[in-house]
């Protein structure tokens with residue numbers, strides 16, 4: 331059992347997670363994109379399985395060095411909508427607040443891989459943080475603040491309490507949403523102190539958990555989520571559709587069921603973004619639509635996420651189907667077409 335987060339190719343080789351002959355190549359990858367695998371995730375990896383879906387998400391590969399022409403360092407166009415450092419304001423009623431740029435684990439398919447990690451952007455300075463809060467306070471249309479990063483749950487409870495206290499002084503902000511992988515990848519960080527920090531203000535607090543494979547929802551992860559939900563914090567599930575991780579109906583169904591069993595409502599299934607060196611992870615949109623069709627009808631409605639694409643260039647997220655309605659015909663979950671409204675019989 332590993333006790334420390336693995337942060338270098340050498341540490342991965344020592345833990346038996348990579349072949350030592352790949353060390354030199356993976357050192358080039360690690361020089362470009364941060365590496366971290368927490369003990370909880372390292373323990374889940376079956377090192378004898380070359381296609382292990384947990385390893386695939388976190389263990390670097392040489393393929394990451396090869397970007398395709400359509401890939402981009404800013405695949406969803408955050409920069410185009412950043413009025414002040416750390417704030418992305420693309421939709422009128424909500425902003426992203428990127429307070430820090432470090433994560434507990436580094437996902438090989440991350441859409442912000444050029445910005446996160448120790449060599450990525452620096453955390454906001456106190457002055458930049460003041461400017462970010464001033465921007466939010468000055469824009470009364472901002473109803474929701476989405477705290478993301480990086481991963482905000484690696485901040486200390488003291489810093490999260492400070493953030494919540496500052497947001498609680500802004501009347502027009504009613505909802506605060508955190509996006510995190512921590513409850514699954516490092517469940518011990520979900521302490522009573524962290525939960526108390528989240529409850530510092532009278533805002534409605536939501537936590538969106540990013541998990542991509544059902545095995546990530548271990549008993550310890552489920553207990554960490556229960557600490558949040560029992561404290562009155564609703565949770566949402568966010569997943570990325572990833573080739574070789576969850577792009578088959580059985581795995582996708584098991585992931586969505588694991589969320590709902592943990593009292594987490596599946597929210598979005600993201601089509602994988604065009605981040606550099608991530609082609610091996612991307613499915614096509616028709617493949618994604620076929621997967622969504624496969625779980626519609628067969629699996630509880632509670633388990634159905636919305637399949638979304640973040641349009642490159644900062645144009646926003648939209649659902650990308652599948653569509654069931656086609657003119658005056660509608661397809662049922664089994665794929666049978668019906669006239670709607672029904673044609674009257676002669």
Ligand SMILES: *Cc1c(COP(=O)(O)O)cnc(C)c1O
Pocket residue numbers: 406418419420421424425426476647
């Ligand atoms: C994804 C995203 C949001 C949140 O969108 P929802 O549809 O409300 O989940 C907000 N701002 C930006 C810039 C985003 O990329």
Ligand code: SF4
Pocket residue numbers: 432433434435436437439440441442443446479480481511540
């Ligand atoms: S936790 Fe989120 S921000 Fe961090 S590397 Fe993974 S996908 Fe990127």
